[in-house]
Amino acid sequence: MATPESTSVIVIDTEGTVIGWTPAAEALLGYRAADILNRPGALLLTAERAAAWDAAYDGQEDWSGFGVARHRDGTRILVYVEGSRLITPEEKAAWLVAVTPATAGASGRASSWLEPLLTRTPVAVAIWDRDLRCVWLNAAAERLRPVFPHYQLGRSLAEPLPGFHTEAARDAMRKVLSSGVPQLDREARWSSPDQLEDRTLSTSLFRLEGVDGRPLGVCTVAIDISHSRSRDRLALLREASVRIGSTLDVGKTAQELADLAVPALADYVTVDLAASVLPDAEPLQRLAATEVSIPVFRRAGVASIHEGMPESLWSRGQAVFVPPSSPFTEVLSSGRAHFEPVLDTAPGTWLDQDPDRARIIRRTGMHTLIIVPLKARGDILGIAVFVRNDNLEPFTRDDLLLAEELGARAALSLDNARQYTRERTAALALQRNLLPGYLNGGGAVEVASRYLPSDVHEGVGGDWFDAIPLRDGRVALVVGDVTGHGINAAATMGRLRTAVRTLAYMGLPPDELLAHLDDLVVRLEEEDAGPGRLPLDTTGATCLYAVYDPATGRCAMAGAGHPPPAIVAPSGEVAFPRLPSGTPIGLGLGSYRSLEVELAEGSMIALYTDGLIETREADIDAGIDRLGAALARAAALPLEKVCARVIRSMVGDTGSDDDVALLVARTRVL
Structure with a gap:
């Protein structure tokens, strides 16, 4: 058994008495040879270990393990102990014990066994x-x-x-x-x-x-x-769940994927989408193919570690041309990723048919490639391309799995954005067809209007407005708001607008018209539900209906759960007449009363929906005060400019959480 300088050697006989002591043992435990020889070896151990000395090692030829030795001053020292049987010159059995400290003091040098x-x-x-x-x-x-x-x-x-x-x-x-x-x-x-x-x-x-x-x-x-790479990948995936798909915008979602992957995974990333995912773009089929490539995608996202993106042949929004035999079209047709750890740029590959890409690859040093399909609900929406040039490490299988996971998450967000865009486009088209294309106030009023779809939910609500010239020279002004958003709300709005026009032509006063409208909506819902069934969804709507008579200068109006109109006098003073309360349309509880006011020539009537005055930060009363101030400032302007000024003052450039409808009329007197 080796005994280097840091090891203390002690000899103990079978009775547990110390019979051998070295200078190293004295340096370690503080006992001089004269103090410890012929004394019990238990003095060298802490109390709880002394009793176990004999039992632990009895009958063994050698043993080893950690122990706690006791210094002469009482401090404890963690040691490693190795014991072997030996025969003394007197031919008596004994133990040779080597004691090594766990540390050799302040220097921190490890002992030889460790x-x-x-x-x-x-x-x-x-x-x-x-x-x-x-x-x-x-x-x-x-x-x-x-x-x-x-x-x-x-x-x-x-x-x-x-x-x-x-x-x-x-x-x-x-x-x-x-x-x-x-x-x-x-x-x-x-x-x-x-x-x-x-x-x-x-x-x-x-x-x-x-x-x-x-x-x-x-x-x-x-x-x-x-x-660690595993930790970095998990962090990247967690970040992807937050950053990708933050909006229901296809272009923004594609760019979010590219921005996230650079430089965490790749030096250069592109996201190219099929034409069907970008409904507002020019169809790719109309673009002429070149001799060696065809337009297959549109670039929706691109990111690079290099300023100016020298790797990119196309900017966002441009058509992307690829050879028919390229890995891009292969991924698009097969739905499987393309993994090329070492990019093959030798003659005879698909790059022979794409000299522009080949030139860029060689000039920028691209050397490793991953192409993953962006697939959601069985449809391939496009591809994401990951490339390294400055980073000399080739892509690994783990990198491929990470790229596929990022692509799968982005594809779901892209599909949601695509469906949202389609539904919003259809609802907007329906609403544009149902809203009046041209407002006519006859000889009674001059009119102007504005409509803004919301920036949240399905983007389109059931707000509507109308100006209806009546046979006796009067004019009916109406604004309403159907609960809900999307195509159903727009369709319901169209039915209500048609019903209001029909009832208005009958010459009904405002309170009676709203009562008939309420009853009509309830009956339509019952008929749609079928015999003996309750309507699954009760359609509610608020409405404000006013009739102005230029012969008398008087205006009769009634409301069904709708914000009050604004009356702007020729002097610029703004008032909001408090109408008798009435329940919303469609509840079957309608009991409405009209209010009649007299208007001077050149007065302005403003009808609006709650999206103009209500925000998350302020209630309707605060919004009404803001609207009054905006109307007062714009009172002397032409009506088109009045609408523009009021919308800009109330909504600004950030948009509204709800639809906004504004109808403004300036009175004439016969």
Whole structure:
């Protein structure tokens, strides 16, 4: 058994008496040979281990393990003990015991039995005694001292340090000491007080035990996973769930995918979509093909680590041409990804048919390629292309899986955006056809209007307005708002507008017209539901109906749960007459009353829906005050400019959460 200089050698006879003592043992434990020879070896052990000395090693030829030795001054020392039987010159049996300290003092040099195994490993290893004091550590642990300063010989975890919180680590070590159950892969983030260094460590803890099974301390093994690829990939996927598909806009979603993947996965990324995904773009079939390539996609997203994107042949919105035999068309037709860790640019490949791409590839140093299909609900919406040039590391299979996962998430968002765009376009088209294309106030009023679809929900609601010249020279003005959004709301709006016009031609006063309209909506819903069934969805609507007579200058009006009209006098004074309350249309509870006001020539009547005055930040009353101020400032302008000024003042450039309808009329007197 080798005994290097750091090892203390002790000889103990079978009775447990010390019969041999070396200078190294004196240096380690503090006893001189004269003080310890012929005395019990139990003096060298802590009290709880002395009784186990004989029992632990009785009958064995050799043994080894950790132990806790007792210095002459009473302090405890974590040691590694190796024992072997020997025969003394007097031919008596005895033990040769080699005692090696876990640490060789302040220098931190590992003992010979531990150094080859742990000192050179890149994993941070440390040993802590039962007082949670660091008694040994390797070089990897010392390098982590800026973020975990307790990696220092003699420093205890119980010792508080400013800016560091070790309560959780201390509790975990104590639990391992008491239970003996290891704790594996405890992930924790540690930062230096100046925040200049930030590390994420995966730490495992296990108890060190002597040969008799009693706890001696804790060994910690820490792995720096701050920059592990698996962790980075998980972080990227988490980020993708937040950043991709933040809006229901196809172009923005495609660009979000490209921006996210650069530089985390690739140096250059393009997202090219089929024409069907971009309904507003010119059909690709109308574009002429070249001799070697055809227009297949439109570029919807592109990102590069290089300013100016020298890798890109096409900008966003432009048609992308590809050879029929290229991997791009292969991915589009097969629905399977193309993986080329080492991009083959040799003669005889598909690049012979695409000299422009070949020139760009060679000039920018592209050397590895992934193309993934953007597939959702069985449809292939386009492709995403991932390339590296500055990063010399080729793509791996793990990179391919990551690119496919990002593509799958983006495809679902693109499909949602595509369906939303289609429904919104159809609803807008329906609503444009149902709203009046031209307003005529006859000889009674001059009229102007504005309609803005909302920026949220399905984008189109059931707001409507109308000006209806009557036979006796009067004019009816109406504005309404159907609950809900989308095509159903637009269709219901069309039915109500037609019903209001029919009832208006009958010459009914405002209160009677609203009562008939309420009854009509209830009957239509009952008929749609079928005999004996209740309507599944009750359609509700608010409405304001006014009739102005230029012969008398009087205006009669009634409301069904609708905001009051604004009356602007020729002087610019604004008033909001309080109409008798009435329930919304479609509830079957309608009981309405009219209010009549007298208007001077040149007065302005403004009818509107609640989208103009109601916001998330303010209630309707505050919105009415803002509307009154906007109308007062614009009162002297032509009506078209009045509408533009009011919309800009109330909604601005950010849009509204709800539809906005505004109808403005300036009175004439016969």
